[in-house]
Amino acid sequence: MKIKMTLLTLFLIAACVPLSAQPDKGTVVVDSLYSTRLENPMGEATTRAVSVYLPPGYETSGKRYPVIYFLHGFMGDHTLYPQVVEVLDHAIARKKIRPFILVISDQKTSYDGSFYSNSGLFGNWEDFTAFDLVNYMDSNYRTLPDKDSRGITGHSMGGYGALKLAMHHPEIFSSVYALSPGALAIVREYGPNSSTFRELAQIRTAEELKNSYFPKVMVAFGRSWSPNPDNPPFYCDVPFVYEGDSLVTRPEILAKWQENMPVHMIEDNLENLQQLRAIALDWGRNAGERFTQQCDMFSQRLENANIDHSAEEYIGTHVSGIYTKDGRIPNDMLPFFDDHLDFGTD
Secondary structure, eight states: OHHHHHHHHHHHHHHHHHHHHSOOSOEEEEEEEEOGGGOOTTOOOSEEEEEEEEOTTHHHHOOOBOEEEEEOOTTOOSOOOHHHHHHHHHHHHTTSSOSOEEEEEOOOOTTSOOTTOEEETTEEHHHIIIIIIHHHHHHHSOBOOSGGGEEEEEETHHHHHHHHHHHHOTTTOSEEEEESOOOSSOOGGGSTTSSHHHHHHTOOSHHHHHTOSHHHHHHHHHHHHSBOTTSTTTTBOOSEEEETTEEEEOHHHHHHHHHTSHHHHTGGGHHHHHHOSEEEEEEETTSOHHHHHHHHHHHHHHHHTTOOOEEEEESSOSSTTSSSTTSHIIIIIHHHHHHHSOOOOO
């Protein structure tokens, strides 16, 4: 009887070990990366934090994984909040996507966001993301180091950055999904018919700028796309300025901004767009006319250029229903990459 009990006990223990030992949660490593491409005379930090989500089983599998580069929004940073990690684990557990690595780097600046652009004066953030960050990941983690296994995505400013980097670098990223992207065109609060530039004209100090929103965004655009070391206190130019009560357009600055706005980048990047495996964007119907108009404009211009893509307006705001288990990330964005990334062989 004792022998039978011992054998039964051993059987039960053996049966339970794989279940308890099998990891069901991913881990997050907070790393850092110094980049000479970010060296600048304006004091922006050149060592940036990088959060890396490693899928369940990464430590023991020995496998290589595709990588999704996630670009954060304006005023955001590299932080992967616990609820977001839960969403990533949930998506893998529910087989919305096969195991993958997700990377998010800190691109919060003194002006609240790099817009993933090469400023020169404030650092070359696009090159940092496309070259330094990707090379670092491929050198230090078990990635599948090939464009077909790299996707790029992001929300708001990050959605803008994802589209821009994909349009410029199809040799690095094969597919792109933009979540409620902004800064696609000069419309609404970004434009001359809003109160934004009148408000900006009345702001004299960096402290005053902090208490605004759209003027602060315009300065971030300017530092990203039209920096000027000879124009204090914000060291950038903007396309619309007030002379007394008259609004004056500066066409040379407007041209610089449009060169960096995806609605106006399509024709110059047509061959690059044709090389991408897949392009998608979505936006909330109630995100505000600024977002709905520019996203619709971008999609229509892609269509008119015969660029295959997916575009969806859904019921929601700029931030609702994205980072939740029933939201856009696990049910739309991640399945998109499961369909279009190369996951290698098991």
